[in-house]
Amino acid sequence: MRICIVAEHASYKFGGEAVLPLHYFSGLRRRGIETWLIVHARTQPELEAALPEDRARIRFIPDAWFHILLFRLSRFLPRRISEASVGLVSVLATQYLARRIVRKLIATEGIDLVHQPIPVSPRFPSLITGLGVPVVIGPMNGGMEYPGAFRHTESLFSRAAIGFGRGLSDFFNSLMPGKKRADVLLVANERTRKALPSGFRGRVVELVENGVQLGTWTASASRAKVPGKARFVFLGRLVDWKALDVVIEALGRVQEAELEVIGDGAMRDAWKQAAEQYGVAERVEFTGFLPHAECAPRLRSALALVLPSIYECGGAVVLEAMASGIPVIATKWGGPADYLDSSCGFLIEPTSREAMVEGFAAAMARLIAEPRLRDELGARGRERVEQHFDWEKKIDRIMEIYHELLPAPAPEYAAAGTAGRR
Structure with a gap:
């Protein structure tokens, strides 16, 4: 052949x-x-x-x-x-x-x-x-x-x-x-x-x-998190339809959380300004582009992935996060809604921008407050990826x-x- x-x-x-x-x-x-x-x-x-x-x-x-x-x-x-x-x-x-x-x-x-x-x-x-x-x-x-x-x-x-x-x-x-x-x-x-x-x-x-390449995206043997603020991760291109400003605003309502943004694109400067506008600039780190080999350990050590996209046909990063054994909070629209369910994360209805901000903030706060829940969601996500993706x-x-x-x-x-x- x-x-x-x-x-x-x-x-x-x-x-x-x-x-x-x-x-x-x-x-x-x-x-x-x-x-x-x-x-x-x-x-x-x-x-x-x-x-x-x-x-x-x-x-x-x-x-x-x-x-x-x-x-x-x-x-x-x-x-x-x-x-x-x-x-x-x-x-x-x-x-x-x-x-x-x-x-x-x-x-x-x-x-x-x-x-x-x-x-x-x-x-x-x-x-x-x-x-x-x-x-x-x-x-x-x-x-x-x-x-x-x-x-x-x-x-x-x-x-x-x-x-x-x-x-x-x-x-x-x-x-x-x-x-x-x-x-x-x-x-x-x-x-x-x-x-x-x-x-x-x-x-x-x-x-x-x-x-997902399961050998690259692996779950951590230890679910213990690094002391300090709860670290959420966004991983992807910084383009308008990723709607990262939704999570940046939500961060202002969850004082215990911080956000690492991995990726680059045309919206980087605008979203840096949004972090200043919402008073969370000191809790948002724009890391820039990283190769897969460097992204994988950062996902494994994060509390959860956040993906507020409003025009995501696919969303491979959702599967990569699930394979890494962490929960996912994503918009209930397009590809993420095909991959994710309540057994391994949270899907936020895009009924309005304010509803999305509130939904992401509530899900982030719940994951911070309930370590057993986030461990269960992470484990189920890994199982789902192994079976189907x-x-x-x-x-x-x-x-x-x-x-x-x-x-x-x-x-x-x-x-x-x-x-x-x-």
Whole structure:
């Protein structure tokens, strides 16, 4: 079995969906599967340093002048309009170049199957088609809207533009029919299934897009906390829809708590100002970006993860916190609501901003006051991740899907970590 993974980005540093292609590529290579990765050259230094043994199996799409131009244009547009306009053009241009590389690999390396795990948007067109081998796309996760109480977050113009773009989704997917012609479309949930373009012919399979590497994200053997204030952690990109200001305001109502913010982004300065405004600046530490290896021990030693996002399709950090054996307090919206339940954390209804502030404050105060509860929630979270979200089990499942599409009888494959590289 010879597999080609195709992606716009593949990075441990970019955050969001960019890490997903690396999980598939690395997971398959651990099984000794002949696998190649095609990705844009903007992550070449990172990948060559992180995957030195597999450098020969990675093909980089060169950065062209139009990529630079489109990136510069995107900085002047609202996020979602940028993604649906210049972002769309940039990704499709990259896919066009990637498709040419895939065709060469099929001819020279005998690729049996092509897998395009990102973009995760179910409406985004794909040019990965007409290759003469089976194509798998996904897992996708989308069809999202802001909660009703937060629709004002976007301007009327932005909402109208996004609505218009979604209305044209079927048209664009007819012009660029990769998803309509794919052999298998993987979706994370029913919401995403409903957002797929009409007229697709492939089989739709439900598979959550996120998972956890249990060897990296481990629970602490000792549940004792470091003396001092109760430390909560936020881990993620600092972008507007993460709504970190909600937790910063909630912190003002929980005097025993402090917050560590791990990550970076455009909202960093604004949220530093919010901490000053709410009088909690001395209890909020902006750590900046940290690699996974450094994030894991910080999560393990925290009292809980807080994630007040109002537009989170996935939320891998929720699973990472659960795997680390700590409770999670998150917005009951999108991906976190798919992963989390009352057995392992708190889901806060986004009925209004004030309701969210009060909900996060109440949950934080309760976890501080009830150590037995937080230990129980943390233990149940770890169990839930082991049962449903282990990346090794996801690799097992994706290999089953690959085998179902290939004409040869399914060969036996090695257990994780036992097969040597080829």
